[in-house]
Structures are given as C-alpha cells and as structure tokens.
Amino acid sequence: MTVADPSADVRRDGPLPRRTLFGYALGSLVTGPFGTVPGLLLLPYLTDTLGVAAGVAGLLVLLPKAWDVLINPVAGRLSDRSGERRAYLIVAGLSLAVLFAALFAGPFAGGAPAGVYVAATFLAAATAYAFFQVPYVAMPAELTDGYAERTRLMTWRVAVLAVAILVSGALAPLVVDVAGGGLVGHRWSGAFVALLIVVGTVGAFLGTRGAVPPQEGVRKEEKAITDASFRRLLACWVIQAAGTATMLAGVQYFADHVMEQESGSTVLFAAFVGPALLVMPLWTRVGARAGKLRGLIAASLLFSAGALALLLAGVMPALLTYVVVALVGCGYAGQQVFAMAMLPDRVAHDTATTGRRRAGLYTGLWTAGETLGLALGPGIYALILQAFGYVSSSTGVAAVQDATARWGVLLGFTVVPALLMGCAVVLLRDYEDVRTTP
DSSP: OOOOOTTSOOOOSSOOOHHHHHHHHTTHHHHHHHHHHIIIIIHHHHHHTSOOOHHHHHHHHHHHHHHHHHHHHHHHHHHHHHSOOHHHHHHHHHHHHHHHHHHTOOSSOSHHHHHHHHHHHHHHHHHHHHHHHHHHHHTHHHHOOOHHHHHHHHHHHHHHHHHHHHHHHHHHHHHHHHTTSHHHHHHHHHHHHHHHHHHHHHHHHHHTTTTSOOOOOOOSOOOOOOOHHHHHHHHHHHHHHHHHHHHHHTHHHHIIIIIOOTTHHHHHHHHHHTTHHHHHHHHHHHHHHHOHHHHHHHHHHHHHHHHHHGGGTTTSOHHHHHHHHHHHHHHHHHHHHHHHHHHHHHHHHHHHHHSOOOHHHHHHHHHHHHHHHHHHHHHHHHHHHHHTTOOOOSSSSOOOOOHHHHHHHHHHHTHHHHHHHHHHHHTTTTOOOOSSOO
8 A cells, every 4th residue: 555755744733624623523423323322222122122131132232342342453553554544434434334224124023043143243333333433533643733623623523423422312213213113113223323324434534535644554563552641541431431331221211111201212312412512612611721631520520420310310300300411411522522632642642752653553442442331331231120120022112110120220320320430530540631742
C-alpha cells in the first residue's frame, strides 16, 4: 500500500473545518446503533421471543462480545501497520450492516438452533465492528494536536452519537411493535438499524477524505504501553461501559414490570438520550474551565445519583421518572465527551515521549475494554434476573412476574449501574490530566 512521506506535517493545532468535524462525527451512526440496540433488544429477543432461558441468553450475548476483547487489539495493530485507516471504515462498516440485518433475521423460531444462530451471527458482526471501530477511534489523535480541539471534536461526535442512540434506541423497539412484534417485527428492526449503519459508514469515509493523509505504517512489534494514567482511564472506561450497558439491558424490563407503561421503553430511551443534545455546550464549558478529569468525575456522579433516585420509580409519577432518567442521560453525555477526549490526549502524550505513532494500539485496547464492558452489562443484568426468578416466554410477550422478580428488575436497573459508576471514579484518583504534550 502506498503511504505518504512520514515526515510530512499532517496534523494541526488550529480549528478543524466543519466538514471534517461533521464527517468524522457521522461515524457515530455506526458505533451508536451497534453499541446500543443489541444491548437493548437482544436479551429480551432471546428470552421473550425465542424462549431462551435468561441465564443462557446472557451467555449468548456475552460470548460474542467477549471475542472483541481479543480481536480489537489485533485490529489496532493491523491499522497501525497499514498506515491507512479509512479503508477499514468502508469495508468493515458495510460488512457490519449486512451482518446486523442478519442478526435479527430469525430463520429459526426458537430453541437451541435459534440461540446458536444468534450467537454465531453476533460473533461475525462483532468482528466486523472491531475493524470499523478501532481505526475510527484512532483517528482523532491524527486529526489535531490541540488539547481543546479534541474536546470540540468529541463534542461533535457525541452530539451525533446522542442522535444515533436516540433514533436507533427509541425507534428500533417501536419498529418491532409497529411491524407486529415477534420474529417479523425484529426482522424489520434489524433492517432499519442496518440502514443507519450504511449511512454512517459512507458519511465518515467521505467526510474525512483528505483530513489525514496516509501515515507511514508501523512495521515492527511495538513495546507495551507503560502509561499508568492511560491504564487508570481504561479501567474506568470499562467499568462505566458495564454500568451503562447494565442499565440499557434493563430498559424494556423496567418499562414492562416496574413502570407498567405501554411503549414505555421508547419514552425512557428518548428521555435518556434526548436531553444530552441540550447539555453538550454546557459540558464543553465545564471542560474548558475545570478540565476534562473533573468534568468526567462530575458527569459520573450525576449519573450515579440519578440511577439511585430511580429506586422510587414504583411510587413516583411517570413524568418525574422520565425527568430523573433525563438527568442520568445528561451524566452519560458528559462521560462520553470527556473520556473520549482524554484518550487522544494519552495517545499524543505517548507519541511525544516515545516518538512512535501507536494510535491503533491504544484504541485497540480502548475499544476492547469498552466492548468487554458493554458485553458484561447484559450478562450482569441476566444473572440478576436469573437470581431473582425471572420467568422467560416464547410468545413475544413478557410473562407476568412475581414481586421478587420485579425487585430484581429494579435493582439491576438502578443500584448496580450506580455502584459501577461510583467505583470507576475512584480509579481516577491519581490520573494525570495532560494539557500539553512534552
């Protein structure tokens, strides 16, 4: 593969053009739906449509995602060595769209064959996603040198991510219902999300054209990462991803068995994601004044406080419940902005101190950790359901649950995510917030 002169200065300190900001952000139409919809629909699809036991369903959701923990670092090294990340975006993104539609195609009505099919298809989709996500997340460190500009770039990305999560997370369950539910409804929903992935893939590929010329590929094996602050940030990111995914996995169950609201999952998801669009400028100001580290801690604590307040969802009015969920969503938005802006800071710091460009190596580990966290969330929630005696169904309609099972639904949606978020913040105690590279 032809690469540009590695001595050429292709990185910038000044503001990025809007075309690059928006083009890069469109990739969130890929990462948002794939990170959200399986966590939102796949577990209920297995338990309430295919009749798979909750514990087995959690394992089927976990294992393909856990595979990404192994494949993501490989994708990072390959993209580092190739010197061209955009080619990975178009090939992997379009492959992911096809596989996502297949995931909910449902050629088997239930039982073991259906479970095996879902697990195998999800594994293939997770592999394609790894080869899109890792190069995509590596690009910001190569797009700009500016500390504040990386926050601006992530603000654009998270704004589009919020829209992507809102559209996919709110509409995917609605499409299932409108299309008649069951296998047919899930097929239409899978096709809808696949279309979003195609739009995001093509948009990111075309929108970043010329923004970063091909780099010199890394041809030798790189040394291990020794940045202690990166390891702390990564551990925090993994645990917080698990907390978010645990809450997402419980949205349908919370709506059905705690709030008992028709189409409540759609409204809950809109309440979670929608306000994030309004608070993005506020989080940007917080980062500029207090720094990214303090911003991340504040956002995490807001998430935890809101999650704990939802323990009262069974007795508070539905409208107030949605308001509290909106506060949780504001915290989630801040977490995404600051954590993702701190990652390219660590990459730039590593480049300045080692003289090597290892963005793919860093982001391979980063996305592997995120994938692990997102996989653990539904698994954690499934184990809680199993422990509290949740009864599965093969009718496409959730079975009536006793008081113990409903208590498990509530705890998994509130206390567990709050504790995970709080524990993650403790890991940042000795983090070094690097404002400039040496």
